[in-house]
Amino acid sequence: MTAPIAPRILEQAATWLAQLHSGEASDADRAACARWREQMPNTRAPGPAPKR
Numbered sequence: 197m198t199a200p201i202a203p204r205i206l207e208q209a210a211t212w213l214a215q216l217h218s219g220e221a222s223d224a225d226r227a228a229c230a231r232w233r234e235q236m237p238n239t240r241a242p243g244p245a246p247k248r
Contacts, residue, residue, distance in 0.1 A: 205236060 212229045215221050 208232065208236075 212232065215225055216229060
């Protein structure tokens with residue numbers, strides 16, 4: 197069983213998801229999200245961040 201994800205992490209993930217799917221995300225935004233994901237053990241999912 198996995199540990200619950202902290203609310204702060206869920207909020208950050210939701211913010212990244214909205215930004216990346218807004219149609220306005222830059223390459224810098226995608227790179228920043230990738231760096232954030234690498235720092236968060238509960239956010240490592242298969243595959244790269246979405247591209248525009």
